[in-house]
Amino acid sequence: MSAPSVLALNGKHFAPYAVHDGNSRGRRHPETPPRHRSQFQRDRDRIIHSTAFRRLEYKTQVFVNHEGDLFRTRLTHSLEVAQIARAIARILGLNEDLTEAIALAHDLGHTPFGHAGQDALNRCMADYGGFEHNLQSLRVVDQLEAHYAEFDGLNLMFETREGILKHCPEAVALTLGDVGLRFLQGRQPGLEAQLTNLADEIAYNNHDVDDGLRSGLITVEQLMTVTLFRDAFLQVREQYPQLSQKRTRHEVIRRMINRLVSDLVDNSQTRLQEVAPDSPEAVSRHPGPLIGFSARIQAHNLELKRFLRQHLYHHYRVKRMTTKATRVLTMLFEAYMADPTLLPDEHARKAHRLAAESGDTGRARAIADYLAGMTDRFAIAEHGRLFDPNTLS
Template sequence: MNTHPAPVMDPERFAPYAAHEGNSRGRHHPEDPPRYRSQFQRDRDRIIHSTAFRRLEYKTQVFVNHEGDLFRTRLTHSLEVAQIARAIARVLRLNEDLTEAIALAHDLGHTPFGHAGQDALNLCMADYGGFEHNLQSLRVVDVLEAHYAEFDGLNLTFETREGILKHCTPAAAAALGDVGARFIQGHQPSLEAQLNNLADEIAYNNHDVDDGLRSGLITVDRLMEVTLFREAFQEVRTRFPDLSEKRTRHEVIRRMINRLVTDLIDSSQARILAAAPDSLEAVRLQPRPLICFSPQIREYNLELKRFLRQHLYRHYRVKRMTVKAARVLTELFQAYMADPALLPTEHEHKAKRLAAETGDAGRARAIADYLAGMTDRFAIAEYGRLFDPNTLS
């Protein structure tokens, strides 16, 4: 039994409404406290060392992994979210370690091929409980990671698990126990979880602009329709009229991110001051989130999201990639359901075990777990192994 005390955290470091070890709801499986790090640092470290985290390097954001080496992946996106979220947490005196853990874990359950993969797998699972990457991320850290002798999953703290679960239907929440209760009760998550939701948006919207411009799928001329981009671009061009295209793009993106982050901090500070929560529980009982953009910047951010949906995510070249990606996952799912013996031995045994417990739904869930864990390149290779007659191994 470890008798060493947990590290003493500076009480002045956090605001009274922040999450800290003293108000944590703990872990499902009790463990001795870490000696030289906080409980939330332990969560972060377990996430970084997980198999699912390493696989994010080869999971796509918008562009399929083999399209180019410089486009964002789920891994680079998660790191960018963590950087933005920690910066905000520090100013608001929230728990930076918890904030970072949530950011690094939020995409662990994402399928290969981004949202196209999720949509395809959800259709495949329509008769078996559906598939949602947010719930899958929680399933990864609660069940699927297999490293520790005393428990399945990573045995993360309640607060990290709560932050991973960004949204959830009441029906799904009812099956999740403690971490799903707030969706039934109408309560808010911690401020660390709330800020991660918006840091995620800031990161992927602005970096999709960057990737979209570098790919040539969207142009500066079209982006001038977007207020956030136009105002940042005009500022850069006025100050640096002879700047190269590459540096101009970077200067514009950094100004857009800075404007969103600054507004989020200012607006959130004002809302926190007005609500005056004196504890984490007081945060949970608020009628609405306290981390938010101002009304004007919220509208500008929505304008950017609408532009990306119309001109990047629906671009015919992206559409071609997503159609092919959906075909890969759909046909793999159908093949495994028809003949689980096609699965690697470990996953075949799991499919049989879950099928014995809950029938076809169990088999389908085991197959969905396997497919969701694939990287882009592995899914493409597996498709070739099953369906290309020239690939017989």
């Protein structure tokens, strides 16, 4: 297969369909370009230095943060997504810095307690516009981070913001301006965004297998019904019959990831060669994604996702945790809505200001921002401060 022609820019080589500083749609608030790094390196650096990024260290992937030091958190997950995505971007001639920025920012809006926290907060917000962590990630980088003198948020490049927003209902897209247009027009996101979305899937599926096995919530015997796992496990056992359980698990996971990544690269290269988009605009106009798995591997990947949903995410021990997490967030939301003076001063002022603008909807949104920004352990501690009579401070 012939390699795509490339454009050299600032010492980097890009395929014609890649986004770069020269064809980007820029920032919402104009800034002087950086001298010694690209615009997308600046985005990545701003994300890493953000408050929301640091909080990911203590936010759940599957297991609540205090359950063990070795389980994935949102921070380690984001780093793993960035590693997978950047490696693939290099092979395909895409913008590695943009890809990395999207990967590092994609979970900034996640609640404490993982998807259980998101579901609980969405139910609390049902009468006030709902809650979705993907939209909240965009809200974090556009509005909530408060570091810079001349603008709210991080003022990221359009393509980084577009990549963060993976899906969006039409009613919400109408309110989002530039990044909402593609949902209204039926256009595709850039290849860097398409790639990061699938790197996210590769990372969390396979690393949830790893965490699930180490926790004892799922077993090798159960996983032998899953094609991707079974093929990798039998390969490792044949090659290393005396290998320890720990090393076997690692070897199996790395082979599963390699199989998915290799297929994604090969299939995407084939699609790109067939369609031959000559610009990011051509990618946007294409009727479907250009980055994707083959049909066979997509089916195997779906089989793995279904297994995890049934045997790990719905395991009774995980359900017990998610039930408690739901209760914590729901009780906090209801308490703050009933009496916003329970909020810290900064957040109470924000709730008062947004309530003056939009009534209960504004107050609820301010409370959702506060709750979504909490780490697992802070939410648990805050629940204790409000509801445990033995905690008086």
